[in-house]
Structure formats: C-alpha cells, structure tokens
Amino acid sequence: MTEHAPTADTVLPADDALNQLSARFGDALQRDTRPGYEGLIVDPDHLVAVATALRDDLGYDYLASATAVDYLGKGDHFEMVYHLCQTSGGPPLVLKAQTPRETATLPSLVGVWPGAEFQEREAWDLMGIRFEGHPDLRRILMWEGFAGHPLRKDWKEAYYEQDQKPFDSRWPGGHVRRAEELVPYGRNVRYPDGFSPEDYEEIAETPQARGLSSLGPGVEVEELATDRLVVNLGPQHPSTHGVFRMSIMLSGEEIVSLKPIMGYLHRNHEKIGERNTFIQNMPFTDRLDYICSLSNNLGYALAVEKLMALGARYQPPTYRAEVIRVLMAELTRIVNHIWAIGFLLNDLGAYFTPMMYVINERELILDFFEAVTGSRMMCNYMRFGGVAADLPERMRSEAQLLNDRVRDVNTMEYLRDLITERLPRAIDQIDTYLTTSEVVTNRCIGVGVLTREDAIATSAAGPVLRASGVPYDVRRADPYSIYPELEFDVACRTHGDVYDRYLIRLDELHQSLRILNQILPRLVDTEGEPIFAGRGGMYSPRVPAGEAYGRVENPKGELGFYVVSDGGQNPWRYHVRAPSFINLTPLERMCVGHKVADVVAILGSIDIVLGETDR
Amino acid sequence: MYGTGLWRGLRVTLKHFIDTYLEDIRYGFRRHVPVEAFPERQGLEARGTFTVQYPEEKLATPERFRFIPFLVVENYDHPERPGHDWCTSCGICAKVCPPQCIWIVRSDDPETGRPIPEPAEFYIDIDICMNCGFCAEFCPFDAIKMDHDYELASYDRTTAHIFDKQRLSKEFRYWQSIAPTRAAEEAAARGGWEHKDVLKQKQREAKDKGAAAE
Numbered sequence: 001m002t003e004h005a006p007t008a009d010t011v012l013p014a015d016d017a018l019n020q021l022s023a024r025f026g027d028a029l030q031r032d033t034r035p036g037y038e039g040l041i042v043d044p045d046h047l048v049a050v051a052t053a054l055r056d057d058l059g060y061d062y063l064a065s066a067t068a069v070d071y072l073g074k075g076d077h078f079e080m081v082y083h084l085c086q087t088s089g090g091p092p093l094v095l096k097a098q099t100p101r102e103t104a105t106l107p108s109l110v111g112v113w114p115g116a117e118f119q120e121r122e123a124w125d126l127m128g129i130r131f132e133g134h135p136d137l138r139r140i141l142m143w144e145g146f147a148g149h150p151l152r153k154d155w156k157e158a159y160y161e162q163d164q165k166p167f168d169s170r171w172p173g174g175h176v177r178r179a180e181e182l183v184p185y186g187r188n189v190r191y192p193d194g195f196s197p198e199d200y201e202e203i204a205e206t207p208q209a210r211g212l213s214s215l216g217p218g219v220e221v222e223e224l225a226t227d228r229l230v231v232n233l234g235p236q237h238p239s240t241h242g243v244f245r246m247s248i249m250l251s252g253e254e255i256v257s258l259k260p261i262m263g264y265l266h267r268n269h270e271k272i273g274e275r276n277t278f279i280q281n282m283p284f285t286d287r288l289d290y291i292c293s294l295s296n297n298l299g300y301a302l303a304v305e306k307l308m309a310l311g312a313r314y315q316p317p318t319y320r321a322e323v324i325r326v327l328m329a330e331l332t333r334i335v336n337h338i339w340a341i342g343f344l345l346n347d348l349g350a351y352f353t354p355m356m357y358v359i360n361e362r363e364l365i366l367d368f369f370e371a372v373t374g375s376r377m378m379c380n381y382m383r384f385g386g387v388a389a390d391l392p393e394r395m396r397s398e399a400q401l402l403n404d405r406v407r408d409v410n411t412m413e414y415l416r417d418l419i420t421e422r423l424p425r426a427i428d429q430i431d432t433y434l435t436t437s438e439v440v441t442n443r444c445i446g447v448g449v450l451t452r453e454d455a456i457a458t459s460a461a462g463p464v465l466r467a468s469g470v471p472y473d474v475r476r477a478d479p480y481s482i483y484p485e486l487e488f489d490v491a492c493r494t495h496g497d498v499y500d501r502y503l504i505r506l507d508e509l510h511q512s513l514r515i516l517n518q519i520l521p522r523l524v525d526t527e528g529e530p531i532f533a534g535r536g537g538m539y540s541p542r543v544p545a546g547e548a549y550g551r552v553e554n555p556k557g558e559l560g561f562y563v564v565s566d567g568g569q570n571p572w573r574y575h576v577r578a579p580s581f582i583n584l585t586p587l588e589r590m591c592v593g594h595k596v597a598d599v600v601a602i603l604g605s606i607d608i609v610l611g612e613t614d615r
Numbered sequence: 616m617y618g619t620g621l622w623r624g625l626r627v628t629l630k631h632f633i634d635t636y637l638e639d640i641r642y643g644f645r646r647h648v649p650v651e652a653f654p655e656r657q658g659l660e661a662r663g664t665f666t667v668q669y670p671e672e673k674l675a676t677p678e679r680f681r682f683i684p685f686l687v688v689e690n691y692d693h694p695e696r697p698g699h700d701w702c703t704s705c706g707i708c709a710k711v712c713p714p715q716c717i718w719i720v721r722s723d724d725p726e727t728g729r730p731i732p733e734p735a736e737f738y739i740d741i742d743i744c745m746n747c748g749f750c751a752e753f754c755p756f757d758a759i760k761m762d763h764d765y766e767l768a769s770y771d772r773t774t775a776h777i778f779d780k781q782r783l784s785k786e787f788r789y790w791q792s793i794a795p796t797r798a799a800e801e802a803a804a805r806g807g808w809e810h811k812d813v814l815k816q817k818q819r820e821a822k823d824k825g826a827a828a829e
Contacts, residue, residue, distance in 0.1 A: 165713075165715055166709065166710040166711075166712070166715065167715050169718075170706075170709040170710075170712075170715055170717060170718050170719065171704075171706035171709040171710065171717075171718075171719045171721070172704070172706060172719065172720070172721035172730070173720055173721070174709060174717070174718030174719045174720055174736075174738070175718065175720065175736070176718040176736075176738035176740065176777055178740065178773075178777070276713060277711075279711065279749070280711070280712075280713035280749075281713075282713075282747075283713050283745055283747035283749070284713065353628060357627075357631060360661065360665045363657075363665065364659060364661075367657075370676075370677055370679075370680060371677040371678075371679065372679070373679065374677075374679035374680055374681040374748055374761065375680070375681060375746065378745070378746065378747070380747045380748065380749075388752065389679070392677075392678070392679065392796070395677060396677060396678060396796070397674070397675035397676055397677045397678070397680075398675055398676070398677075398678060398763070398792070398793050398794070398795070399675045400675065400676075400763060400764070400792075400793065401673060403670075403671060403672055403673050404673050404674070404675035405650065405653040405657070405667065405672055405673065405674055405675055406653075406675045407653075407654065407657065407658075407674075407675065407677075409658070414659065417659045418659060421659070422659050429627060432623060432624065432626075432627060433624045433627040433628075434624060435620075436619075436620030436623060436624070437620045437621050437623075437624040438617060438618055438620050438621045439621060439624075441620065539707065539710070539711045539749070539753045
C-alpha cells in the first residue's frame with residue numbers, strides 16, 4: 001500500500017534539512033507552506049550555496065529531477081523544482097526557487113550537480129528560464145528557429161483550439177472537421193524575430209563549430225597540432241535506436257568531444273498533458289518509452305494517486321491490483337532488458353540474429369499483455385486506484401476470418417509455464433550465447449567507463465548507475481506498491497563499462513524472475529478479489545490541489561512524474577523525468593577517448609528510447 | 616582458450632538453425648504449415664520458426680483486443696427496434712476521449728426542443744484515434760465498443776478516414792461474435808441481453824401490469 005501521510009516517528013526530509021540549515025541561511029530558506037505542497041523554497045541568491053550545503057553536508061548527492069512550473073495567474077512567477085536524493089536511499093527532498101516571469105533568471109546548478117545540464121537546458125527551451133553560469137545554454141528539444149517557449153501558459157500552438165479538454169466543439173453540436181483544414185499548409189509556422197530560415201546555416205548548430213569544449217571552461221589540454229574533424233552521426237542511422245543525432249569531434253580516430261542533438265521526435269508531451277484531463281494522460285504515457293508502457297502507466301498512476309491521497313475520500317488500490325501491477329511491471333522489465341541486450345548485439349555488429357532470438361520470448365510476453373490489456377505495446381492498463389480489468393480466465397482469441405489462427409489457453413497456466421520454464425531457459429540461453437563470446441568481451445570490456453562519482457553527479461539512473469557501483473534502485477530506496485514484501489537483490493556491478501551494463505541487465509532479468517515467482521502464489525491467493533477499492537474507474541476523478549512526484553524504477557532508470565494540480569480537471573503542470581533523456585548526460589564522458597564504432601556500443605548500452613528522450 | 620566462448624555461442628545459433636527445419640521436415644516442406652501446428656509454432660513450446668505468414672495466415676485477436684471503435688446497434692432482424700442505436704448521445708465518450716476524435720450531434724425533439732436519446736450524427740476521425748479504449752470502457756450503455764478489424768488501409772486519408780454513423784454502426788450480434796465472454800458479462804451486469812433502457816422499460820411495464828392486476 002502506498003502511504004504518504006507523515007507519521008509521528010518519521011522526520012520529513014524537508015524538516016530535517018531545514019533544522020540543519022536554518023542557522024546558516026536564516027530567512028533565505030523557508031518551508032513551502034502552500035496546502036498540498038512540500039519541500040523548501042530557497043531565495044535565488046542563495047540557491048547555489050544551499051545546494052552545495054545539501055550535497056556536501058546532508059548527503060543529497062543525486063539530483064533526480066529538475067523542472068520548471070509556470071504559475072501564470074497564480075502569483076505570476078516561474079518556479080524551478082529540484083528533487084534531490086541521497087544515494088543511500090530515502091524519499092526525495094524538494095527544493096524550489098522562484099523567479100518573476102519578467103526576469104526569468106536563476107543561477108545554474110550545473111556546478112553542483114552536472115546532471116542538471118540537460119534538464120536546465122530543457123527548462124530554458126520549453127519555459128524560457130535563463131540559467132546564469134550554465135556552460136552551454138542552448139535549446140535542446142526545439143531548434144533555433146522556433147518562436148517562443150511552449151510550456152509557458154500563455155503560449156498557443158498552431159492548431160490551438162481551447163485551453164483544456166474536453167473541447168466544447170465535440171458535443172452536443174459536434175460537426176466534424178479536420179484541424180488542418182483550418183490552418184492551411186505553410187501558414188502555421190512562426191519564426192523568432194530576426195530569424196530567417198533561408199539564411200540559417202545548419203553548421204552553426206554544431207556545437208563544436210561554435211567553439212564549445214566538452215571539458216568546460218578553465219581546462220587546458222596540451223595537444224598535437226592535428227586537424228580536427230566533425231563527424232555527424234544520425235539522426236537517420238540504425239544504431240541510434242531512432243532519430244537521435246550526435247555531433248562528434250575527432251582528432252585522428254579518437255573522439256575529443258561529443259554533443260548529443262535531440263528533439264527530432266519531440267511532440268511536447270508535457271503541453272499535451274497539461275491540456276488533457278488526468279485520466280486522458282494515461283494512454284499518452286504509453287507512448288513515452290513504448291517498450292515499457294505498463295511501467296510508465298504505473299509511474300503516472302502513482303503520482304496521481306499521491307495527489308488524490310491528499311483528499312479525504314481516497315481509497316488506495318486493493319492488494320490484488322498491486323499484485324497485478326507488479327506482475328506487469330516486472331514482465332515489462334524482462335521485455336525491456338532482453339530487447340536491450342538484443343539491440344546491444346545489433347550495435348556490436350551481430351546484426352539481427354541474437355535480436356530475433358530474444359524477440360521470440362518478448363512475443364510470448366506481449367501475447368499475454370494483449371490478452372489482458374487489449375494491446376501489445378500501447379497497453380493503457382493502469383487506472384487511479386487499480387487496474388483497468390482483471391486477468392481473463394483464458395487467453396482466448398476469436399476467429400473472424402478463415403485464415404485466422406486461434407489460441408485458447410488458461411491464463412494462469414500460461415503465466416506459470418512462461419515464468420517458471422520458458423523465460424529462465426531463454427535467459428540462460430542468452431547467457432551461454434553471449435556472455436563469454438569473444439566478440440562481446442573484446443568490444444565491451446573497458447569501453448565507455450563511467451566512474452561511480454560521475455554516474456552519481458550526472459544523474460545517471462537505472463542499469464547505467466548500478467553498473468557503476470551504486471546500488472540505487474527506487475524499488476528499495478523509496479519503495480512503492482508491494483515491493484517491500486518481495487525478496488530480491490539490487491543488482492550492482494563495479495566496472496561501469498559496456499560489459500557491466502550488459503551483465504547488470506542479465507542480473508536484473510534473474511531478479512525479475514525471482515520476483516515473478518513470488519507474485520504467482522499471490523495471484524492465486526487473491527483470485528476473485530476486487531481490482532478497485534470502492535467504486536473505481538471514474539473518468540473524472542477528484543484530484544485535490546497540490547503537487548506530487550511519483551517515481552518508479554523503470555527498466556531504463558528512474559521514471560518520475562511531477563504533477564501539479566490546481567484542483568481542476570486537468571493537471572496544471574505535468575512533467576516527465578525521463579530516464580532515457582537524463583541518462584544521455586554522461587554520454588560524452590563515456591565516449592571521449594574512444595573510437596566512433598565504440599560510440600555505437602556505448603549508446604546501445606545506455607539503452608535509450610527516443611519516444612521518451614524527445615517526449 | 617581464445618575463441619572458445621565464441622564457439623560455445625555459435626552452438627546456440629546452430630541449434631536454432633536446425634530447429635527452423637524441424638517443422639519443415641515434419642510437414643513435408645509444405646509452404647504453409649497446417650492449422651494444427653499453430654499452437655506449437657506460437658505457443659510456449661515454440662522452437663525454430665516463430666513467424667506467421669501474413670496475410671495468408673493471421674493471428675486471431677483476443678477478446679480484449681482494441682482497435683478503432685464501432686457503435687453497437689440492434690440486430691437488423693430485431694423484432695421491435697431493428698438497427699436502432701444503442702447510443703443515447705450522452706457524450707461521455709466524446710468527453711473522455713484523449714485525442715478528442717469523437718464528434719457527436721445530439722438530436723433534439725423538433726417540437727419540444729428537448730434532447731432525445733439518440734445521436735443525430737456521430738463521427739470518429741480514425742487518423743486521430745489512439746485506440747486507447749476509454750470510450751468503450753466508460754460508456755454507461757455498452758453502446759460503443761472496440762473493434763477487431765485492423766485492416767483499414769486506404770488510399771486517401773483526406774476522404775476515407777472520417778467515419779460517420781453509418782460506417783461506424785455494427786449489429787449487436789457482431790459484438791457477441793468477437794467478444795462472447797465479455798458480451799455475456801455485460802449482459803449479466805445489465806440484467807438481460809437487451810439495451811439498458813429497453814430493460815428498464817420492460818421492468819416498468821411489468822410493474823404496471825402487476826399493479827393493474829392487483
């Protein structure tokens with residue numbers, strides 16, 4: 001059960017931090033007293049000092065998430081929200097800094113937590129907050145020719161219809177029209193003042209061409225007098241797992257700097273999310289990391305349930321609902337990790353053979369997902385306070401056509417055979433096939449090393465963090481659902497290279513099977529119990545005003561949803577802490593000194609999905 | 616010794632390679648394996664070839680499978696209300712739809728101006744529909760359901776992809792055929808196979824009759 005109400009014997013991280021720091025900072029550090037809000041508000045002038053103190057003296061060494069909120073009409077300020085964690089575990093501390101909308105300037109925290117680099121760039125790009133002292137404050141998801149900062153509440157897009165869904169034009173007088181008929185082609189693009197797309201030179205976008213060094217200001221490197229070559233990799237390249245692009249500067253064959261360029265799949269998920277009602281966001285979360293839609297659902301459901309728990313009439317999910325949620329989340333982890341391993345081998349040049357072997361196993365899990373949720377990948381299965389439907393008794397398909405091939409098996413038997421026989425066999429097969437293969441070891445061992453300190457500092461998460469020797473897993477560090485009662489180990493490896501990131505996925509596959517084996521008897525025991533407490537499944541749940549950060553250990557790392565509600569039908573702010581996005585922050589550190597071919601392997605070992613990176 | 620790991624791995628490849636021919640050997644190198652072989656090919660015991668030869672063979676979809684929604688209407692041979700809409704145009708599906716792809720025109724009584732419970736027009740823009748299934752999940756009348764017909768490719772999206780009421784309507788019988796278990800569950804929840812309003816009407820009539828008899 002998720003229980004978020006503070007009890008007498010636990011000290012909230014914010015109180016603890018305030019007690020320790022108030023003597024040093026006095027009025028500059030204050031408790032956030034708005035109802036439904038938590039954490040500390042710090043005066044922008046003291047932000048860097050407070051952050052440094054939190055990191056060095058209180059052990060908040062890990063910046064989980066940094067994002068901005070536009071409180072237009074509710075105080076007319078921007079608020080930067082930082083979620084800080086200790087890698088030894090515990091709930092996050094929420095730190096906030098406010099700045100008026102007119103000036104919109106805050107000091108950058110990249111010097112304290114380098115993991116803020118991309119997240120502050122994102123806040124600048126989408127919200128227009130200028131970060132003083134940021135080494136490379138450029139747009140990150142949009143291009144330079146984009147006018148405005150789209151997450152500001154007063155920014156309207158080309159097909160703008162209405163601030164909030166449901167749109168009035170749909171019912172009761174819903175005469176259909178296609179949105180593009182209203183905005184003829186070519187007339188819906190705006191450029192910033194003084195920007196001319198004809199004169200725009202793409203090369204100016206290449207960071208190295210603008211003289212940006214990877215090592216930051218003040219670092220001098222003794223160099224041979226060689227010519228440097230800028231190589232562009234992607235976005236249309238199979239090794240980038242989608243439309244990801246890297247601008248690489250080479251000295252000879254060696255990489256001296258690498259800048260990721262992303263946003264080719266950007267659709268402003270967060271703006272769409274603020275326009276949607278709470279429940280309407282659920283199917284959109286499927287489309288973030290489309291390999292792991294069920295655990296995305298879980299993260300979002302947890303965030304909104306935290307908000308709903310602030311209200312009086314909230315009933316937490318039933319035990320069966322929690323069991324099914326964990327079942328789905330762990331099956332998703334298996335799907336993701338075998339996929340990641342298959343793709344890593346693809347990147348190493350094994351082409352599709354290992355990939356096809358693991359996809360067989362994935363298919364069997366997706367068949368189960370399809371029978372339960374109705375879709376193989378876009379599952380849309382979790383609801384606030386439960387799940388959409390109980391497991392069906394039989395996984396049965398209905399023939400409509402002569403050539404339809406029909407399946408009819410008992411769901412629990414299928415699940416048991418899958419978890420106890422088929423998947424362990426398949427995972428052992430992957431192990432035999434790849435782990436000792438010289439093709440894998442030669443290409444992976446010692447490549448793309450990320451040290452423990454760098455991994456923490458750059459906010460790496462999930463397998464990337466744990467392969468660098470940090471046993472940090474949200475399922476244990478800040479437990480949710482029924483994970484506290486389940487036995488499993490947090491996989492951890494120490495070398496931080498590509499090979500360890502491969503091994504850690506194998507370890508986690510075994511741990512997931514261990515969890516699933518504990519889930520099976522629980523599923524049998526709870527058979528027939530309700531999947532909703534009270535009358536669940538409402539399409540317009542009452543969500544009280546406040547803020548909540550729901551975090552889950554997604555297969556790719558910590559997935560967080562920061563949701564602010566003003567008490568209405570729609571979230572006021574909806575932010576996704578995307579592991580695929582933030583895990584790219586240390587990419588350059590891993591790649592410098594290696595060859596271009598290694599970049600492909602390193603990127604494969606981070607395991608990104610562009611649907612989540614670009615959002 | 617250098618290379619042993621590679622050879623051990625390649626044994627797995629060899630095993631898979633041989634496995635792909637087992638089925639062929641068993642069924643005499645026929646182009647399509649017989650229907651009986653399907654559970655083996657796609658089940659938990661599957662080895663070797665795993666694929667289905669679409670479009671000659673197709674995987675039947677499970678009951679909960681969801682694709683573009685359709686509107687349930689009474690069977691066309693229904694004795695009292697053939698082809699009558701189950702939809703009452705309450706608008707819940709249009710309100711809950713995440714991409715807002717449903718347009719409904721409610722019909723009003725021309726004399727009194729009060730709404731009558733059936734839609735005058737009903738549109739779904741299938742280009743926008745994201746197949747989430749919320750409309751079917753939250754419909755209080757079981758009047759909109761997710762379809763199993765996924766072969767909707769067309770040559771012209773500008774004209775062919777807005778489905779009107781006629782294109783969306785399918786008989787109740789069809790829903791029973793694609794999802795028998797769920798149709799039965801829903802009927803049990805409603806208290807009969809008929810539409811909720813019809814059942815209510817019948818209950819009311821029975822009550823009146825009982826009262827008159829007394």
